[in-house]
Amino acid sequence: MNILMFGPNGSGKGTQGAIVKDKYNLPHVESGAIFRENIGKGTEIGVKAKEYIDRGELVPDEITIPMILDRLKQDDCKNGWLLDGFPRNKVQAIKLDEALKAAGLDLDIVVEVLLDREIAKNRIMGRRLCANDNNHPNNIFIDAIKPDGDKCRVCGGDLSTRSDDQDEDAIGKRHAIYYDTDTGTLAATYYFKDLAEKEGKIKYINLDGSPGVKEVTADLMSKL
Ligand code: AMP
16 A cells, blocks of 8 residues: 655644554655654765755755655565655656656555645644654644643653744745645645546545544544
């Protein structure tokens, strides 16, 4: 089972993705998390990526596309994957489609979480990352997932913020890329929506990301 997750930063895409990956027992391949891991380890990719990430810009395709296509060839991806954060623009969408076709692989499901840009921005500024699992939902502005004091509400782990989450300019730039329907991430979603309509093999799921986590999950489960 090969699944793509789309949604603006702050839409709960990562949280819902973690639930889908558990349901189908798939590796969760998150481009942003791979970059953060590389930054943490000080690798060459990490050093190059950090300057773009801190500005809220996309890491160049020459770095990102091979990094993700190589990741999908690793052993744990043999029986499928859930890809989250990639493709982020139309070029990446085309390259992914070409790579899948060349490898004889089908895309099974595409999930698009829809959320208003202003709501997404507020959610980003309130989110906190758990040291044990980035997808444990913690947000100081959302009652249902408020942290337990300064600790993770799921496991009690230490919480931190992402530096690119507290910078309004960087958030604005990330959203400008996401909501760009010509060359940005919405152009990538439309690319796969078109394929779903033309080829009829892909199940395309639209989700309203505005209710609470539980409601969105229930909607997702009923549509999968
Ligand atoms: P995320 O955790 O998905 O919000 O990603 C954090 C940052 O990593 C983004 O703002 C980009 O700078 C970079 N990034 C993640 N995925 C991609 C991608 N597919 N293409 C280019 N840059 C990316």
